[in-house]
Amino acid sequence: MNRRQFLQHSATLATAPLIGLSPLRSDRRAPLRVNGVRLNSWLTSFDAIGRTPTGINRVAYSPADLAGRRFTLDLFTQAGLAPRIDAAGNIYGRLNGSDASLKPILVGSHVDSVTDGGNYDGALGSFAAIEVARSLREQGVHLRHPLDVVVWQNEEGGTIGSKLAIGDLTEADLDKVARSARTIRDGIGLVGGDATHWRDAVKKPGDFNCYIELHIEQGGLLEKAGLQIGVVQGIVGLRWFEVTITGAANHAGTTPMDQRHDAMLAAARFTVGVNDAVTGEPGRQVATVGRLNVLPNTTNVIPAQVVLTIDLRDLDRATLVRFTDRFEELGREIGTATGTTFAFKRLVDSEPAMANSDVMNWIDDSAASLGLTRQRMPSGAGHDAQEIARIAPMGMIFVPSVGGISHSPREFTRADDVTHGADVLLNSVIAADRG
Amino acid sequence: MNRRQFLQHSATLATAPLIGLSPLRSDRRAPLRVNGVRLNSWLTSFDAIGRTPTGINRVAYSPADLAGRRFTLDLFTQAGLAPRIDAAGNIYGRLNGSDASLKPILVGSHVDSVTDGGNYDGALGSFAAIEVARSLREQGVHLRHPLDVVVWQNEEGGTIGSKLAIGDLTEADLDKVARSARTIRDGIGLVGGDATHWRDAVKKPGDFNCYIELHIEQGGLLEKAGLQIGVVQGIVGLRWFEVTITGAANHAGTTPMDQRHDAMLAAARFTVGVNDAVTGEPGRQVATVGRLNVLPNTTNVIPAQVVLTIDLRDLDRATLVRFTDRFEELGREIGTATGTTFAFKRLVDSEPAMANSDVMNWIDDSAASLGLTRQRMPSGAGHDAQEIARIAPMGMIFVPSVGGISHSPREFTRADDVTHGADVLLNSVIAADRG
Numbered sequence: 001m002n003r004r005q006f007l008q009h010s011a012t013l014a015t016a017p018l019i020g021l022s023p024l025r026s027d028r029r030a031p032l033r034v035n036g037v038r039l040n041s042w043l044t045s046f047d048a049i050g051r052t053p054t055g056i057n058r059v060a061y062s063p064a065d066l067a068g069r070r071f072t073l074d075l076f077t078q079a080g081l082a083p084r085i086d087a088a089g090n091i092y093g094r095l096n097g098s099d100a101s102l103k104p105i106l107v108g109s110h111v112d113s114v115t116d117g118g119n120y121d122g123a124l125g126s127f128a129a130i131e132v133a134r135s136l137r138e139q140g141v142h143l144r145h146p147l148d149v150v151v152w153q154n155e156e157g158g159t160i161g162s163k164l165a166i167g168d169l170t171e172a173d174l175d176k177v178a179r180s181a182r183t184i185r186d187g188i189g190l191v192g193g194d195a196t197h198w199r200d201a202v203k204k205p206g207d208f209n210c211y212i213e214l215h216i217e218q219g220g221l222l223e224k225a226g227l228q229i230g231v232v233q234g235i236v237g238l239r240w241f242e243v244t245i246t247g248a249a250n251h252a253g254t255t256p257m258d259q260r261h262d263a264m265l266a267a268a269r270f271t272v273g274v275n276d277a278v279t280g281e282p283g284r285q286v287a288t289v290g291r292l293n294v295l296p297n298t299t300n301v302i303p304a305q306v307v308l309t310i311d312l313r314d315l316d317r318a319t320l321v322r323f324t325d326r327f328e329e330l331g332r333e334i335g336t337a338t339g340t341t342f343a344f345k346r347l348v349d350s351e352p353a354m355a356n357s358d359v360m361n362w363i364d365d366s367a368a369s370l371g372l373t374r375q376r377m378p379s380g381a382g383h384d385a386q387e388i389a390r391i392a393p394m395g396m397i398f399v400p401s402v403g404g405i406s407h408s409p410r411e412f413t414r415a416d417d418v419t420h421g422a423d424v425l426l427n428s429v430i431a432a433d434r435g
Numbered sequence: 436m437n438r439r440q441f442l443q444h445s446a447t448l449a450t451a452p453l454i455g456l457s458p459l460r461s462d463r464r465a466p467l468r469v470n471g472v473r474l475n476s477w478l479t480s481f482d483a484i485g486r487t488p489t490g491i492n493r494v495a496y497s498p499a500d501l502a503g504r505r506f507t508l509d510l511f512t513q514a515g516l517a518p519r520i521d522a523a524g525n526i527y528g529r530l531n532g533s534d535a536s537l538k539p540i541l542v543g544s545h546v547d548s549v550t551d552g553g554n555y556d557g558a559l560g561s562f563a564a565i566e567v568a569r570s571l572r573e574q575g576v577h578l579r580h581p582l583d584v585v586v587w588q589n590e591e592g593g594t595i596g597s598k599l600a601i602g603d604l605t606e607a608d609l610d611k612v613a614r615s616a617r618t619i620r621d622g623i624g625l626v627g628g629d630a631t632h633w634r635d636a637v638k639k640p641g642d643f644n645c646y647i648e649l650h651i652e653q654g655g656l657l658e659k660a661g662l663q664i665g666v667v668q669g670i671v672g673l674r675w676f677e678v679t680i681t682g683a684a685n686h687a688g689t690t691p692m693d694q695r696h697d698a699m700l701a702a703a704r705f706t707v708g709v710n711d712a713v714t715g716e717p718g719r720q721v722a723t724v725g726r727l728n729v730l731p732n733t734t735n736v737i738p739a740q741v742v743l744t745i746d747l748r749d750l751d752r753a754t755l756v757r758f759t760d761r762f763e764e765l766g767r768e769i770g771t772a773t774g775t776t777f778a779f780k781r782l783v784d785s786e787p788a789m790a791n792s793d794v795m796n797w798i799d800d801s802a803a804s805l806g807l808t809r810q811r812m813p814s815g816a817g818h819d820a821q822e823i824a825r826i827a828p829m830g831m832i833f834v835p836s837v838g839g840i841s842h843s844p845r846e847f848t849r850a851d852d853v854t855h856g857a858d859v860l861l862n863s864v865i866a867a868d869r870g
Contacts, residue, residue, distance in 0.1 A: 218688075218689045220689075220690070220694065221691070240735075251653055251654060251816060251839075251841060251842065252721065252723035252725055252746040253653075253654075253671060253721065253746070253814075253816045253817070254654025254656075254814075254815035254816050254839070254841075255654060255655070255721070255815070255839070256656070256719065256721065257713060257714045257721055257722075259655065262710075264725070265706060265707070265710050265724070267703070268702070268703040268704075268706035268707045268710075268724070269703075269707055271699060271700060271703035272700070272703045272704055272707055275692075275697075275700050275703075279692045284691065286687065286688065286690070286691065286692055288687035288697070288734075288735070288736075288737055289700070289703070289738075290699070290729075290733055290734045290735060290736050290737065290738060291729065291732050291733060292699060292729050292732070293732070294726065294727050297725070297726050298726060299675055299723075299726050299744040299746050299782070300675075300723070301723075301842075302723055302725065303724075303725060309734040311688070311734050311735050313687075313688050347734070379688075379689075381688045404685070404690070406686060407736075
């Protein structure tokens with residue numbers, strides 16, 4: 001159902017019989033609502049798990065992550081979802097639909113955190129998905145499609161659970177060490193999966209009707225604009241480059257300025273050049289030099305080598321390609337000018353993942369029916385949704401994060417916004433069910 | 436004696452009786468020469484002390500430094516110099532002159548090294564000074580002035596021995612920890628001094644006739660110019676700044692470019708600005724950003740803080756002051772433009788130390804009489820001579836270091852250049868003795 005069809009459909013709701021809506025509800029046009037008090041109370045309780053003086057530490061595969069998963073499994077059970085952990089370590093729970101021939105609608109997120117992170121990133125979307133299923137059950141609303149609630153394992157380590165779910169990791173990847181200093185293989189075992197049979201958990205295109213994920217924005221655009229809901233247009237593509245700039249160490253006092261091969265000066269010019277390039281044309285592209293290490297890093301020695309990283313993101317693949325070329329050209333120019341050499345290594349290269357237009361419309365219209373202000377926007381951060389977009393129509397709902405702060409102990413989303421996001425998720429699921 | 440007087444004096448040498456020159460020498464105009472083979476053999480033997488796979492490690496107060504000092508004390512003794520260690524831990528040995536009322540001519544350097552350094556920095560000047568005294572004795576040349584040979588302790592830790600010798604350290608300074616992880620106070624004891632009475636070792640202005648130090652260049656100017664001797668005009672003044680640039684950490688993907696407070700971008704602009712400033716006007720001034728540390732230093736986080744250092748040097752104090760002001764102005768400009776703050780801390784502030792014009796002339800003329808090519812030049816590196824310049828007329832002789840390399844296991848000075856430097860030192864001492 002596209003936006004036009006949905007609106008036409010909505011206009012007829014008062015009179016048309018609606019498959020899957022409870023006969024108890026008299027006003028078919030009024031949107032359903034979740035139990036926001038309950039949902040917020042879960043988040044409050046969850047805050048105690050993995051809370052340390054420096055923030056929430058539920059790093060994947062750590063004891064706190066396992067505790068967080070036990071808490072979450074209880075919520076599944078209380079919601080009547082009978083959770084199961086698949087071979088990849090992801091948690092699924094199903095609310096049956098009336099038509100077993102239909103593919104499930106998938107909703108969820110993750111419950112692991114970064115080091116010294118906050119309580120909302122991932123947990124909000126996971127708990128809201130459980131609450132949506134529980135609200136549907138409690139309010140006697142029967143969907144045609146099965147509703148699958150999922151909690152992906154180890155999102156913060158690189159969307160590992162969702163990558164496993166689409167079969168996008170190799171056996172060698174499983175032996176890589178995750179943030180919690182354990183291999184993914186060991187981690188799968190710890191969270192209750194079965195690493196030797198993880199491929200049994202792989203999903204295929206067409207296995208799901210769609211995937212919808214609620215998440216805090218992790219940026220300040222909604223708050224700055226005074227809006228309540230973000231309708232995600234897609235998740236930006238990401239390229240990480242490691243740039244090694246090699247000059248020659250020399251005495252800072254005795255080497256004339258015109259006889260230097262100063263890797264730090266070259267790195268500085270390059271950093272300025274990268275910034276000038278991305279800000280020099282319109283668009284939402286961003287580039288960041290976030291990591292930079294100098295050798296020998298001594299006050300009185302001209303730097304011999306600098307290794308720095310660039311994080312480049314945009315929703316348009318062509319923009320990523322164009323700036324990649326520009327950065328390499330900059331390296332050649334500055335290398336020649338400073339007597340240094342630039343070597344580029346691609347650390348990460350992820351394609352933009354576009355949201356499905358039907359799913360965006362369902363989210364948009366649900367927010368409208370709830371009277372919530374909203375805008376369409378890209379996600380600058382990565383999410384499990386970017387992986388699942390490869391096998392199912394995907395959409396994401398953003399709610400404001402105060403101050404745009406995330407991955408921080410100060411991460412906070414107001415209770416009203418938590419509830420709004422879950423209400424939009426609930427009504428988007430209903431819209432998806434109507435198709 | 437100034438240059439003109441010296442030349443007039445030289446012109447009369449064939450006929451005039453010369454005080455202090457050996458009657459055995461028939462040709463008074465021919466310069467004396469040291470035993471270069473012997474001097475080079477000492478350097479070769481010394482290379483075994485503190486040699487490690489990563490370079491020479493005779494860091495002050497380490498066992499290798501103590502071994503190096505024992506080796507050096509033996510050379511004093513073999514030269515008939517009867518070495519003594521003063522309360523500050525510096526080694527002195529005297530060749531008596533014919534007129535006990537005259538102040539001694541002082542020659543010397545140091546024998547400690549940096550971590551992973553080379554064999555010539557310091558050792559050359561120390562051994563050449565001993566060889567000069569031994570040559571004078573062996574060749575029966577009697578000076579009017581006493582000749583004091585000195586080996587300063589812990590030059591590489593911040594010209595500690597020579598600072599002690601001019602009374603320029605406080606008791607609190609003595610409790611600072613040197614590179615070898617020992618305090619200076621402990622170090623003085625280890626090298627045979629007496630820290631409780633170190634002030635007994637302090638010298639006053641007028642205590643020495645002059646101070647002359649031979650050293651490797653620690654830069655590539657002589658080699659590049661194809662010259663044999665550098666006549667040092669002075670030791671540049673040095674200012675070290677630590678600049679703390681504070682922005683705000685934020686998500687590299689979700690924070691629009693125009694909403695950032697990027698400490699790394701500010702640091703890059705500042706590094707470029709510092710370079711542009713010092714290269715934008717004529718002169719030999721140099722500035723280096725050699726150390727730079729980023730927080731949190733993570734690929735996908737906009738840097739919250741950068742701490743970097745600037746090493747600024749010039750022979751003219753007014754230039755140091757002007758660039759200090761310029762750097763602070765740059766910090767304010769870039770801080771405003773990038774939404775960051777700059778805080779400057781002065782880590783080191785040493786005044787330029789000018790060589791004495793008579794001493795420069797003696798060195799210049801000695802090199803000329805030996806047929807050696809030469810130029811006048813500043814020393815971009817610090818030396819004990821900069822301290823002693825505050826109590827005595829000072830001069831330094833530079834010889835080429837292959838590739839301009841120093842403070843490195845690859846530090847190397849050719850045997851011929853070692854001998855040339857010592858020959859110039861010998862004849863400069865004779866010129867100083869003539870006054």
